[in-house]
Amino acid sequence: MENKNEAMEKITSLAKRRGFIFPGSEIYGGLAGTYDYGPLGVRLKENIERLWLTMFRDDRSDMYGVDATILMNSKLWEASGHVSGFSDPLVECQKCHHRFRADQLEDEKKCPDCGGGFGEVKQFNMMFKTHAGSVEDDSSAVYLRPETAGGIFSNFKNVMDSMHPKIPFGIAQIGKAFRNEIAPRDFIFRLREFSQMEVEYFVKPSEWESAFEEWRLLMHRFAERIGISKNSLHELEVADSDRAHYSNRTIDFEFDYPSGRGELWGLAYRGDFDLSAHQEASGTTLTYLDEETKEKFIPHVIEPSLGVDRTLLAVLLSAYREDSLGDGRVYLAFPPSIAPIKAVVSPLLKNKPELVAKAREVFQALKTVVPQIAWDDNGNIGKRYRRQDEVGTPWCITIDFDTLGETKELLDTVTLRSRDSGEQERLSISDAIQKVYTSINHGA
Missing domain, CATH: 3.40.50.800 (Anticodon-binding domain)
Structure with a gap:
């Protein structure tokens, strides 16, 4: 495709014209960061999700599924650090009052819309907050989940008690997540409501490296199966200074979107941070007993995390062709x-x-x-x-x-x-x- 803007325009036009993706609530002027899947988009999305479930869960003997709720006890998000730390840097133009993510501005001194100056950078929590029940106070506060992983970790003990898995094993889930993005953009690349395909894979601390490599290779095979261009897919080894404090290794799978190279998927070694945090906050024991060695330990976690919508966009971009057959x-x-x-x-x-x-x-x-x-x-x-x-x-x-x-x-x-x-x-x-x-x- 000729240039970045034209490439995205062609995809968005085709997607709407042929029933793949429509702007959300369009007859009322739409809502930024929301899109609806049309008849063919639903099919494509479901086929991608079905293949992911087959490859990441059903073809394996060490995987289990859950479907956790979107609304959860707010203590879960306090324990995971989302309530205190799930934020992006926000700046506001002092002239037109448009707001931007500070880390995504090429020129941090001038507003790209009007050329005005910015105020000071503030941290903006991206979780959508609401209340459960008829009383709106702090005790009834709940959040639309910002990721699906929380529901997997909170069900770790339930899966252990009901299925009696032997380590290593994993739990897979597909579901909706919500983030109050400061500046949703680039069609379905950055949305306020989106779907995730996530695995939390539990391993012995000494075996994380082999498990990490196993999932890395599977992610590449999945990319090939859904037709994502190899030339447009890249691995970024996240530097120590940029990784979360609990992670020993993180790989970002990046794709060449029309707007530039952007994160498609993530693969992270999370150590025992999540289960340890939830064990401490909930008072529930989340250890694993090795029947052979009689050792008790908190499993370490490998997390392959894939966004459905970004994946679907990468599939559309990879599949798009123009040729001269007939009249073109x-x-x-x-x-x-x-x-x-x-x-x-x-x-x-x-x-x-x-x-x-x-x-x-x-x-x-x-x-x-x-x-x-x-x-x-x-x-x-x-x-x-x-x-x-x-x-x-x-x-x-x-x-x-x-x-x-x-x-x-x-x-x-x-x-x-x-x-x-x-x-x-x-x-x-x-x-x-x-x-x-x-x-x-x-x-x-």
């Missing part, structure tokens, strides 16, 4: 396994009942093995191809008169068109269905 086209080269529509079935002409009936027959046969498919009989076949290219549909199956036997030797054959190459081939109905199925389930 735009297409999204999603891996078939995560494409929101795996294949579309079309009758060549929608006003020919015999073609429509046969196409419906093919549609039903395909849907039994490939659930996420679509029917398209709107416009001529060329326009349908362009429309499906633009939403990333890997395969288009067309039923024409040869399917009905106009050419005897082509009876019960269809045209199968590839999104990426634009090439078409004639296959039997069963072979076409098998090819679509194989591409989705085996990555062909």
Whole structure:
């Protein structure tokens, strides 16, 4: 894509036009830092999340799932340090009164909107605060969770007592988190409401390095499976001076977004900080008993943390293509396994009942093995191809008169068109269905 601003404009325009992502509460003028997922965005998001659950939880024998509440006892966030320290530096322009994150200003002396000067830097807590019940005082204060990890740590003992896991083991969760960002920006890159895919993996202190490397490699495999460009993905080894005081090692996975290189995922070795803090604050014992050595200890934690929305944006940017096929086209080269529509079935002409009936027959046969498919009989076949290219549909199956036997030797054959190459081939109905199925389930 030509330049940074144009690249993001193309993605945001396509995302809205084709039903991936809409501005939140748009008919009322929207709300900064909020976006809604449309029909195809929901599919894409769910497919990414489903693959993450498969790779990070279900394919392993040492992983468990939880789905913790968004509202939790505020003591949890006091223990984790969020109430006192979850803040960003805030500055306000003394002329136009716009507010900015001080650490994100290229020129910290002048307002980028009006050129005015700034007041002093203040710390702004990013947690959304509300109250539980009818009385609004400090005793009823609760917060919208700023991350999903808290619900995992607070359920550590419950998982231990109910599942009796042997260390090492982990707990995975996908869920919403909320941060009152000073300056939400760059489409779905920085949001006030977002989704996280997180694992807290509990290990013996002496085994953290091998576990850390195992999760690092898995994160790279996940990036490859969802089609994130290798050339745009980078590892940043966070320096000692920039790491949290309890962390011995942190890697930021960064992606080349149109606005510049930005954090996509994080992988952190958190030591025993979290469980120790919650054990002290709650008075609940959060140690692990090694049955072989009879040793009791607080497990150390490896945390692979992935933001769903930033991941989806990176997938869209990596998939975006323009080429000169025909009169020129735009297409999204999603891996078939995560494409929101795996294949579309079309009758060549929608006003020919015999073609429509046969196409419906093919549609039903395909849907039994490939659930996420679509029917398209709107416009001529060329326009349908362009429309499906633009939403990333890997395969288009067309039923024409040869399917009905106009050419005897082509009876019960269809045209199968590839999104990426634009090439078409004639296959039997069963072979076409098998090819679509194989591409989705085996990555062909």
